Amino acid sequence: MRNGKLIWTLDSQQIRSPQGFLAAAAAAGIRKTEGRLDVGLVFSSRPSIGAARFTTNVVKAAPLLICRRNLEDSGGEIRALIVNSGNANACTGKGGLQAANQMAALAAAILGISLQQVLVASTGVIGVALPIDRIENQAATLKSKLSPDGLDDVAKAIMTTDTVKKVCSAESTLGGVPVRISGMTKGAGMIHPRMATTLGFVLTDVMITRTLLEDALGQACEKSYNRISVDGDTSTNDTLAIIANGASGAPLIDEKDGHYTHFLEGLTSVCQNLAQQIVRDGEGARKFVEIVVQGASTEAEATQIARSIANSPLVKTAIAGEDPNWGRILCAAGYSGVQFDPNRVHICIDELQVCQNGTGLAFDERVAKQILSQRDIRILLNMNMGQAVSTMWTCDLTKEYIHINADYRT
Amino acid sequence: MRNGKLIWTLDSQQIRSPQGFLAAAAAAGIRKTEGRLDVGLVFSSRPSIGAARFTTNVVKAAPLLICRRNLEDSGGEIRALIVNSGNANACTGKGGLQAANQMAALAAAILGISLQQVLVASTGVIGVALPIDRIENQAATLKSKLSPDGLDDVAKAIMTTDTVKKVCSAESTLGGVPVRISGMTKGAGMIHPRMATTLGFVLTDVMITRTLLEDALGQACEKSYNRISVDGDTSTNDTLAIIANGASGAPLIDEKDGHYTHFLEGLTSVCQNLAQQIVRDGEGARKFVEIVVQGASTEAEATQIARSIANSPLVKTAIAGEDPNWGRILCAAGYSGVQFDPNRVHICIDELQVCQNGTGLAFDERVAKQILSQRDIRILLNMNMGQAVSTMWTCDLTKEYIHINADYRT
Numbered sequence: 001m002r003n004g005k006l007i008w009t010l011d012s013q014q015i016r017s018p019q020g021f022l023a024a025a026a027a028a029g030i031r032k033t034e035g036r037l038d039v040g041l042v043f044s045s046r047p048s049i050g051a052a053r054f055t056t057n058v059v060k061a062a063p064l065l066i067c068r069r070n071l072e073d074s075g076g077e078i079r080a081l082i083v084n085s086g087n088a089n090a091c092t093g094k095g096g097l098q099a100a101n102q103m104a105a106l107a108a109a110i111l112g113i114s115l116q117q118v119l120v121a122s123t124g125v126i127g128v129a130l131p132i133d134r135i136e137n138q139a140a141t142l143k144s145k146l147s148p149d150g151l152d153d154v155a156k157a158i159m160t161t162d163t164v165k166k167v168c169s170a171e172s173t174l175g176g177v178p179v180r181i182s183g184m185t186k187g188a189g190m191i192h193p194r195m196a197t198t199l200g201f202v203l204t205d206v207m208i209t210r211t212l213l214e215d216a217l218g219q220a221c222e223k224s225y226n227r228i229s230v231d232g233d234t235s236t237n238d239t240l241a242i243i244a245n246g247a248s249g250a251p252l253i254d255e256k257d258g259h260y261t262h263f264l265e266g267l268t269s270v271c272q273n274l275a276q277q278i279v280r281d282g283e284g285a286r287k288f289v290e291i292v293v294q295g296a297s298t299e300a301e302a303t304q305i306a307r308s309i310a311n312s313p314l315v316k317t318a319i320a321g322e323d324p325n326w327g328r329i330l331c332a333a334g335y336s337g338v339q340f341d342p343n344r345v346h347i348c349i350d351e352l353q354v355c356q357n358g359t360g361l362a363f364d365e366r367v368a369k370q371i372l373s374q375r376d377i378r379i380l381l382n383m384n385m386g387q388a389v390s391t392m393w394t395c396d397l398t399k400e401y402i403h404i405n406a407d408y409r410t
Numbered sequence: 411m412r413n414g415k416l417i418w419t420l421d422s423q424q425i426r427s428p429q430g431f432l433a434a435a436a437a438a439g440i441r442k443t444e445g446r447l448d449v450g451l452v453f454s455s456r457p458s459i460g461a462a463r464f465t466t467n468v469v470k471a472a473p474l475l476i477c478r479r480n481l482e483d484s485g486g487e488i489r490a491l492i493v494n495s496g497n498a499n500a501c502t503g504k505g506g507l508q509a510a511n512q513m514a515a516l517a518a519a520i521l522g523i524s525l526q527q528v529l530v531a532s533t534g535v536i537g538v539a540l541p542i543d544r545i546e547n548q549a550a551t552l553k554s555k556l557s558p559d560g561l562d563d564v565a566k567a568i569m570t571t572d573t574v575k576k577v578c579s580a581e582s583t584l585g586g587v588p589v590r591i592s593g594m595t596k597g598a599g600m601i602h603p604r605m606a607t608t609l610g611f612v613l614t615d616v617m618i619t620r621t622l623l624e625d626a627l628g629q630a631c632e633k634s635y636n637r638i639s640v641d642g643d644t645s646t647n648d649t650l651a652i653i654a655n656g657a658s659g660a661p662l663i664d665e666k667d668g669h670y671t672h673f674l675e676g677l678t679s680v681c682q683n684l685a686q687q688i689v690r691d692g693e694g695a696r697k698f699v700e701i702v703v704q705g706a707s708t709e710a711e712a713t714q715i716a717r718s719i720a721n722s723p724l725v726k727t728a729i730a731g732e733d734p735n736w737g738r739i740l741c742a743a744g745y746s747g748v749q750f751d752p753n754r755v756h757i758c759i760d761e762l763q764v765c766q767n768g769t770g771l772a773f774d775e776r777v778a779k780q781i782l783s784q785r786d787i788r789i790l791l792n793m794n795m796g797q798a799v800s801t802m803w804t805c806d807l808t809k810e811y812i813h814i815n816a817d818y819r820t
Contacts (some may be wrong), residue, residue, distance in 0.1 A: 059752040059768070091737050091752070117487030120636030126737025127770040204736055236741050253618040282777025313723070314815055327501050327536025331646050334469030342469040342501070358469070359503030399809040399815075404733025406808075 008170040008181075015151045015167035018180040018205035020046050023150030025157035026138040030124070030131060040136050040154030041082040041142045042201065043111050047246050047394050048245035050078025050236040051118060051214040053221050055238035061090035062100040063120040064239060070104065074116040075211040078243055079199060081119045082107040083156050085186070089122040090236040098133040099150030106136055110143045121239050122404040123160055123186060123399065151203075155184035158199055159404065162187050162405055166277040170266045174238040174259055177250035178379050181263075183270045184207030187278040200225060200240040200274055200403035206263055207246025216264045224271035227303070228393045229310040230278050233285050240271070279393045287319055288376045293333075295382040295390040301338045302390035308336030309392070315398035319377060324353040324368035329379060344384040418580040418676040421663075422683050425577035428590040428615035430456050430657030433448045433560030435567035436548040440496035440534070440541060443770040450547050450564030451552045452491040452611065453521050458655035460488025460529060461624040465648035471500035472510040473530040474649060476650045480514065484526040486620040488653055491529045491611060492517040495568050495596070498533040499540040500646040506553050509542040514544055521554045531609050531649050533570055533596060561613075565594035568609055572597050572812055576687040580676045584669055587660035589616050593672075593680045597688040608634060610650040610684055615675055617656025626654050626674045632683035636715070638689050638803045639720040642773070695809030697729055698786045701802045703743075705793040711748045712800035715791065718746030719802070726807035729787060734778035736764040739789060754794040760787065 017023070025040040052071060054064045069076065082103050104118040122130065144155075155165045169182040183202035194347050209218070221240055246252070253259045280288045291309050296302035309315055312332035318325040326347050334342065347355035350371045354363050371377065427433070435450040462481060464474045481488065492513050497508050514528040532540065555563075565575045579592040593612035618626070631650055656662070663669045690698050703721050706712035719725055722742035728735040736757050742754065757765035760781045764773050781787065 024693070055745075057741065057744040058746075058748070058750060061742050088737075091765065091768055091770060093753070093767065096769075097447075126741060127765070129770075195757055236744060313811070317812050317815035320812065323816065325536070327498070327646075330469050330501055331467065331536060334467040334646060336468075338466060338468070343503070346649075355501065356538070357503065358501055359506075360501060361541075397812060399812045401723070402727050402730065402809045404805060404813065405727035406733065 004048040006172055006262055008269050010168060010170050010269055010273055012168045012277065014169065015125070015155055015182050015184055016169040016180060017148050017151050018182055018203050018247065020245045021203050022146040022148060022203055023154050024145035024149065025145065025153035026145065027143045028084065028134040028138045030084055030134055032086070036114045037085045037153055037157035038086045039138055041107060041110065041146070042154060042203065043146060044243055044245040045077050046245050046247055047077065048079055049076045049210045050077065050241060050243045051210065051217045051367045052119060052239060052241040053217060055228060055235055057236050059091065060237045061088055061237040062092055062096035063089055063121060063122045064237065066100040066104055067119045070116045070118060070227065078119055079113045080107050080111055081118040081241060081243065082120065083121040083158055083199065084135060085123050085160050087124040087128055087130045088126045088237050091127040092129055096373055099130040099161035102132050103135060104161060106139060110139055114215065119241050123158060123199050126236060141358040151182065151184065158184065161184060161283055162281055164281055166274055166281065168270050168273040170270045172251035172262065172266055174206060174262065174342055179248040179250050180204060181206070181266045181270050183274050184370045185389045187273040187281050191356060198238055198278065200237060200268060200271070202242040202267065204242065205246065205248035206244055206250055206253065207393070208244050208263065211243060212253055212256070212260060213244055214268050219264060220268040220271040222234065223268055224275040227391060228251055228275045229307065230244050232353045250330055262272060262354050262373055270353060276393050279395050281405045284397055284398040285395030289319055289394050289396065290378045291379045291392045291394065292378065292389065293383065295384045295386060296388040296390070297386040298310045302388045304338050305333045305336045306390050306392035308332045310394035313397055314395065320396035321373065322369060322372035324349055324354060324372060326360070329381070330355065330358065340383050340385055346382040346384065348380040366391070412615045416582055416672055417608060418582045418679050419529040420578060420580050420679055420683055422578045423591050424566055424579065424685065425594055426579040426590060427558050428592055428613050428614055428657065430454055430614050430655045432556040432558060432797050433555065433564050434552045434555035435539065435560065435563035436551045438494065438544040438548045440544055442493055445685060447563055447567035448493045448496045449548055450567040451517060451520065451556070452561070452564060452613065454489050454559055454653055454655040456657055457487065457757055458489055458653050459486045459620045459623060460651060460653045461486065461739050462622065462649060462651040463627060464530060464547055465645055467502065468648050469646045471512070471532060471647040472502055472506035473499055473532045475507060475646065476514055477529045477649065478512040480526045480528060487527055488529055489523045489527040490517050491531065491651060492519055493531040493568055493609065494545060495570050496534040497538055497540045498534045498536045498647050501537040502539055505539055509540040512542050513545060516549060517645060518534045519547055529651050530682055533609050533647055536646060541784060561592065561594065568596045572691055575689055576684055576691065578680045578683040580680045582672065583678055584616060584660035584672065587658055589660050590614060591616070591659040591676045591680050593684050595688060603773065608645060608648055608688065610681070612652040612677065612680060614652065614654045615656065615658035616663065618654050618655055622666070622670060623654055626677050629674060630678040630681040634676055634685040637801060638685045639717065668707045686803055689805050692805035694808040695805030696808055697806040699729055699804050699806065700788045701804065702788065702790045702799065703793065704790065705795055705800060706797040706798040706800070707796040707799045709800050712798045713802070714748050715743045716790040716791070716800050716802035717731050718742045719789065721806035723807055727784065727802065730806035730808045731813065734759055734764060734771070734782060734783035739791070740765065740768065743791060750793050750795055750802060756792040756794070774781065
């Protein structure tokens with residue numbers, strides 16, 4: 001409670017399991033590094049519902065197609081999630097679909113549920129057949145390791161070029177009953193979600209109807225995963241999934257009341273925290289950049305301008321070089337597709353105003369350098385057109401990005 | 411003549427002046443490197459007409475606004491062009507407009523023509539006031555150096571991060587009379603033209619009406635400058651201008667007949683050659699990549715898919731790393747916004763087919779490596795939807811791009 005308002009307490013260091021979930025991970029040998037965790041299983045021990053958002057890429061990986069089918073066939077009664085890293089199972093044809101289905105079947109057999117109640121996800125290299133037998137070989141291990149403390153291992157198992165695992169747990173109460181929303185996610189390249197991103201899994205012991213869960217996930221996703229960019233590439237595998245099992249005993253959320261709003265706030269906070277962790281660990285990233293566009297005519301236009309800046313290689317390299325080259329920021333706004341009057345735009349880098357009415361201000365280069373030497377940087381544009389605001393989060397573009405991606409496959 | 415068809419002979423080593431043009435360049439001290447040519451002047455010694463295409467960026471540099479006004483006020487009777495490098499005169503407010511106007515006035519005074527007959531162009535850093543006095547100080551030098559051999563110096567004066575000067579001359583006949591189309595251009599970053607690009611100047615001694623000159627420039631631009639990408643950033647200063655003075659004595663082109671078609675072919679060849687030179691010298695580029703999308707429903711969709719691939723940092727870094735990671739190519743096609751069936755797509759890298767019906771083929775990695783070790787690489791996608799084809803040209807993305815752009819301004 002703060003000023004009489006219920007708040008969510010966030011922890012992005014560890015993933016605390018909501019009630020009624022079990023999880024386990026194993027090393028199936030799909031990743032190049034031997035002995036590395038690369039397959040994970042999450043299970044709700046009681047009836048639960050699930051919802052998911054997928055990539056808008058026309059090329060969708062096999063596991064996404066299986067998820068879509070299972071969500072439909074089960075009427076949203078999702079109980080489990082199986083995931084692997086090291087292979088995206090994308091562009092793998094009919095064999096890929098079969099492999100993704102086998103993954104679901106494997107989880108169902110281990111857990112004693114139906115195949116339609118399982119979500120499947122994969123991440124890694126595109127266009128290489130998934131060695132499903134290696135995953136199947138881990139059935140006994142996964143089954144024996146299932147525990148309420150297993151989520152941390154799953155968060156490790158979904159990492160690819162990530163340098164740190166990304167988790168977030170939020171705690172609050174609903175109707176006086178303690179509840180949790182906990183999530184994990186992975187980056188770190190091919191990050192430019194249009195609908196969902198990369199892999200993100202959120203679990204909660206809140207009880208909510210399927211319709212409202214889908215609605216909340218969509219809204220949270222729009223203000224989190226859809227507002228980050230590492231490199232402008234929208235993956236074939238982007239999936240953000242949530243499972244809610246009601247194990248907390250908190251009252252059912254079945255209408256858009258105060259409880260729904262509170263849950264949506266918590267979910268949005270968890271998703272934003274996870275999404276921002278992806279940017280902070282963007283491939284080669286050394287800086288975290290928040291781009292705020294205010295004074296736009298509509299939120300959609302504000303987002304479009306912010307996105308254009310967040311994707312500009314020239315802006316991102318300037319930030320890597322700690323160069324206050326604000327002309328590139330205004331230039332990127334200019335080709336965003338939004339019509340505006342450049343002569344009304346103000347630009348600030350943190351507290352330092354560098355541009356007024358589209359024209360450069362004399363500013364102290366040393367102050368600019370000092371601001372840009374920080375790890376977290378905020379760029380603020382005021383379009384002076386209207387009242388709408390939007391925020392995007394991105395990172396700088398460094399030589400390490402090239403290094404990581406030029407030699408990814410070989 | 412080849413098989414009875416008139417052809418254009420191209421030379422991209424030197425710029426041969428069409429008849430009736432004079433040019434000069436000087437070192438005004440706008441560029442950081444002392445003594446470097448950074449201001450150029452081109453003059454048609456007889457009445458001529460001009461046309462130009464400008465950036466689609468909402469933020470347009472001051473010289474573009476002056477050009478647009480002058481083209482209108484003179485009814486297209488353009489006689490001269492003055493250009494500087496080292497400063498883009500963009501985001502410079504009213505002072506910038508005044509400076510661009512002073513540049514036009516300076517050229518007019520040197521050449522004894524009206525201010526409205528001058529095109530003005532600038533390239534370099536954004537947001538810094540143009541030191542117009544330094545250009546004015548070169549008036550006597552520019553006037554005294556004007557000569558038919560001066561174009562080569564102007565081509566050098568417009569270079570910024572370019573490592574080589576970019577010129578092209580085309581020769582043929584029209585109605586039996588020898589004619590020339592000669593151009594120069596500059597790169598090498600902030601290259602993602604949507605309408606014109608960067609700076610490109612073309613001169614010809616062909617005689618043509620203003621309407622047809624504008625039409626031909628638009629068509630040539632669409633198939634050349636609008637089909638290249640270095641980094642996806644559309645500049646504030648992109649300008650492609652042409653001046654035609656009829657000095658060859660060839661018959662006037664005043665309808666869309668065979669002469670017009672022949673001229674358009676020559677102009678398109680020169681513009682394509684210049685645009686490809688920009689990509690070859692893209693910032694940090696080591697490889698030239700031609701992306702051909704065939705079997706699309708429409709040419710616009712083919713271009714949209716090719717553009718998405720040409721802009722993908724992951725495709726471009728894979729090529730830098732000589733990694734046949736075709737999954738990234740299909741992925742980039744997938745988020746282009748064009749609807750297609752991934753299961754019908756074939757992909758070839760040069761002669762090597764790597765993907766059939768959206769699924770990877772077993773291919774010899776050594777052969778792939780050998781192909782990707784070449785300087786020129788061709789990526790071919792067959793969408794198997796229709797008959798339309800389009801081509802884009804791009805380069806790889808290397809650590810040197812980051813190096814050049816992280817430290818550009820300081």
